[in-house]
Amino acid sequence: MTTRRELLKLGLYGSTAMLHLTGLKLDTWALSENKSPKVDPRVTPFQVDLPVPAFKTTVSPATLPGVPLFNDGIPTDYVSFNVQQTLAQILPGKKTLVWGYDGQVPGPSFQARLGRRLVARQQNSLPVNINVHHHGGHTQAASDGSALPEEEIEPGTFRDYIYDNDDDTGGFHWYHDHTLDQTGINVFMGLAGVYILTSDTIDALNLPKGAFDVPLVVQDRAFDANNQLAYNPFDHNGFIGNVFLVNGAVQPKFRVGNGKYRFRILNGSNARFYQISLSTGRPFQIIGSDGGLLKAPIEADQFRIAPGERVEFVVDFSFHTPGPNTHVFLNNTMIQKEGRGPDGVDPTQPFPLMRFDVLDTVTDISTVPPVLETNIPVFNPKESVITRTFEFNRSQGAWQVNGKFFDPTRVDATVKLNTTEIWRLRNGGGGWYHPVHIHRNEFQILDRNGIAPTGAESGLKDVFVLNPGDEIRVISKYTGEKQLGRYVFHCHNIEHEDMRMMGLWEVVK
Amino acid sequence: MKRRIAAFLLVAAAVLGASAFLSAKSTPRKDPYGYFEYRRNAMRSSFPDVVLLTQDNKQKRFYDDLIKDKIVVIQFMFANCDGLCPRTTPNLARVQRELSKRAPGKVTFISITVDPKRDTPQALKQYASHFDVQRGWYFLTGKQEDVDLVRRKMGVYDPEDQKVEHMNVLTIGNEAQGKWLAMESLAKPDDITRTVLRVLGVPKAEWQ
Numbered sequence: 001m002t003t004r005r006e007l008l009k010l011g012l013y014g015s016t017a018m019l020h021l022t023g024l025k026l027d028t029w030a031l032s033e034n035k036s037p038k039v040d041p042r043v044t045p046f047q048v049d050l051p052v053p054a055f056k057t058t059v060s061p062a063t064l065p066g067v068p069l070f071n072d073g074i075p076t077d078y079v080s081f082n083v084q085q086t087l088a089q090i091l092p093g094k095k096t097l098v099w100g101y102d103g104q105v106p107g108p109s110f111q112a113r114l115g116r117r118l119v120a121r122q123q124n125s126l127p128v129n130i131n132v133h134h135h136g137g138h139t140q141a142a143s144d145g146s147a148l149p150e151e152e153i154e155p156g157t158f159r160d161y162i163y164d165n166d167d168d169t170g171g172f173h174w175y176h177d178h179t180l181d182q183t184g185i186n187v188f189m190g191l192a193g194v195y196i197l198t199s200d201t202i203d204a205l206n207l208p209k210g211a212f213d214v215p216l217v218v219q220d221r222a223f224d225a226n227n228q229l230a231y232n233p234f235d236h237n238g239f240i241g242n243v244f245l246v247n248g249a250v251q252p253k254f255r256v257g258n259g260k261y262r263f264r265i266l267n268g269s270n271a272r273f274y275q276i277s278l279s280t281g282r283p284f285q286i287i288g289s290d291g292g293l294l295k296a297p298i299e300a301d302q303f304r305i306a307p308g309e310r311v312e313f314v315v316d317f318s319f320h321t322p323g324p325n326t327h328v329f330l331n332n333t334m335i336q337k338e339g340r341g342p343d344g345v346d347p348t349q350p351f352p353l354m355r356f357d358v359l360d361t362v363t364d365i366s367t368v369p370p371v372l373e374t375n376i377p378v379f380n381p382k383e384s385v386i387t388r389t390f391e392f393n394r395s396q397g398a399w400q401v402n403g404k405f406f407d408p409t410r411v412d413a414t415v416k417l418n419t420t421e422i423w424r425l426r427n428g429g430g431g432w433y434h435p436v437h438i439h440r441n442e443f444q445i446l447d448r449n450g451i452a453p454t455g456a457e458s459g460l461k462d463v464f465v466l467n468p469g470d471e472i473r474v475i476s477k478y479t480g481e482k483q484l485g486r487y488v489f490h491c492h493n494i495e496h497e498d499m500r501m502m503g504l505w506e507v508v509k
Numbered sequence: 510m511k512r513r514i515a516a517f518l519l520v521a522a523a524v525l526g527a528s529a530f531l532s533a534k535s536t537p538r539k540d541p542y543g544y545f546e547y548r549r550n551a552m553r554s555s556f557p558d559v560v561l562l563t564q565d566n567k568q569k570r571f572y573d574d575l576i577k578d579k580i581v582v583i584q585f586m587f588a589n590c591d592g593l594c595p596r597t598t599p600n601l602a603r604v605q606r607e608l609s610k611r612a613p614g615k616v617t618f619i620s621i622t623v624d625p626k627r628d629t630p631q632a633l634k635q636y637a638s639h640f641d642v643q644r645g646w647y648f649l650t651g652k653q654e655d656v657d658l659v660r661r662k663m664g665v666y667d668p669e670d671q672k673v674e675h676m677n678v679l680t681i682g683n684e685a686q687g688k689w690l691a692m693e694s695l696a697k698p699d700d701i702t703r704t705v706l707r708v709l710g711v712p713k714a715e716w717q
């Protein structure tokens with residue numbers, strides 16, 4: 001007799017449920033209307049190996065006609081992407097039309113280094129406009145991909161993005177589409193990838209490296225009866241899927257050795273929150289947040305991760321005897337039925353996002369050093385020249401900041417270069433969750449409802465979850481002569497963002 | 510597969526026709542995978558083909574007559590509204606005037622009452638007469654359950670208060686391409702106009 005709990009463990013619970021196939025027509029939106037999305041019955045977990053996106057290799061600028069060249073002595077690398085459609089085998093049977101940077105979902109990973117400039121050409125071979133945002137980067141305004149329609153890349157054209165990589169620290173960034181009003185579907189179709197910014201100080205740490213340093217892009221998706229992505233742009237509360245992908249594969253398996261692994265997890269979902277833990281219940285070391293490594297590792301046995309957030313953590317598999325039956329599951333225990341936000345953690349309902357198969361015996365010389373990032377900037381509240389307040393609220397079914405919708409021609413805040421500011425982010429109520437993302441800078445959370453941050457939130461952040469009733473104060477110093485101009489901040493529940501829960505701000509001299 | 514391609518070519522021809530009319534510079538978008546047709550089919554169930562009545566008391570099928578193959582701007586309102594509607598309708602009228610210059614005859618405006626019991630065709634005609642409403646703008650009423658179905662399928666209802674609360678939401682779409690978005694009804698007319706042109710597929714050189 002298989003219990004419900006065992007089925008849950010296997011990712012099979014709900015497989016008898018809900019979605020009724022009538023001929024070829026599937027009422028895909030039943031998913032959002034029935035308020036109880038169960039796992040898609042077509043899915044069998046742990047059938048495919050975890051894909052690890054390859055690093056993008058550099059090319060000579062001579063191969064990129066018209067690309068900007070520099071003679072300022074800063075070493076510059078060039079990469080070139082073709083953003084294109086392709087058919088991917090995600091579900092059994094018919095392939096799925098997806099969009100990918102270089103036709104890959106997730107796209108190839110950026111490998112960048114502090115102090116080295118990277119120029120990325122993005123050629124748009126899709127039938128729609130796109131706009132590429134470097135999420136987490138201290139990026140020049142014209143290369144930030146800030147949802148400004150005049151910066152969109154039209155079909156058959158390209159844009160060259162300049163990434164100075166002059167951030168304070170390295171970090172686990174990502175890149176994804178940011179087209180005004182259309183980000184939800186563009187990201188859902190596959191336009192997201194990892195951007196790893198490393199540094200000499202990070203490389204000098206004896207953390208797990210190479211094959212032991214693995215990004216995990218977690219996303220939920222929904223599929224129609226033809227195995228095609230079933231995105232509903234009318235689900236304005238936030239789109240929730242019922243198939244779980246890690247690096248583009250459905251609940252994959254990953255062969256590991258009995259050593260330490262550095263996992264970099266990115267929640268690339270449109271609106272879903274996750275609570276991550278291991279099936280063993282064993283603690284792990286959280287080493288990084290959105291904007292880079294922490295000062296020191298933090299032991300934890302679970303963490304929450306909201307859309308747009310990143311968490312880096314080291315798992316030690318040396319407690320396990322390698323063998324064909326040694327499995328560890330990466331579980332999600334967050335229940336979420338709709339885009340409004342998570343319904344809460346239920347440890348009795350673990351859902352396996354992926355499985356680690358501990359098969360290999362390895363010699364592990366890596367460590368988790370007690371001191372990690374030593375270059376984290378300290379932002380002094382006494383130096384703050386202004387405290388701005390932004391309230392994220394709902395108005396007659398649409399999403400606003402301070403009672404206004406995003407207007408790409410209206411600047412909502414003007415920041416003077418080289419000053420420190422405190423931004424107070426406030427939830428406008430109604431029980432909604434808003435993971436707020438601010439472009440250009442990394443921030444320190446001063447307090448959440450008056451209480452100092454803990455866990456990964458104590459590190460550098462660029463996404464701040466506003467739980468119902470929350471008020472968060474974040475601080476940053478707006479440095480960078482090259483980074484003048486217009487940027488956005490917005491809710492990273494992408495459906496909220498697409499309905500213009502977004503503000504425009506400007507850095508001026 | 511052949512049928513899909515044929516259907517796609519028909520759609521492409523329709524789109525190309527519209528673009529060619531609009532602008533000499535606009536080029537047909539390559540769509541070798543039939544993305545537009547796939548999205549169009551995916552969105553089909555969001556538009557129930559219920560029969561609604563116009564302000565001229567004419568019957569129209571919501572999908573077949575008003576949405577299919579069209580570029581549409583859809584607003585939900587009611588004539589006795591003393592909240593947002595009195596401002597959103599003139600705002601939209603300005604958008605319609607602007608679009609009649611920049612994309613003449615290309616954009617259909619639809620205002621659907623959320624209070625169909627009070628808003629008879631005559632009441633809607635009376636309401637529309639207060640604004641500078643031009644041709645190609647339908648004010649629609651119908652059976653309560655039909656209107657509610659349309660609202661629910663289009664995601665324009667409030668989970669807290671489904672009955673009275675209508676939304677500050679303008680839905681804009683290009684049916685043939687399955688391209689849809691929602692924005693604020695009270696956005697600047699320029700912003701809405703530009704958004705419609707973008708949805709139409711007009712190159713940015715022309716709306717910038």
Ligand SMILES: [Cu+2]
Binds near residue numbers: 491493496
């Ligand atoms: Cu939000």
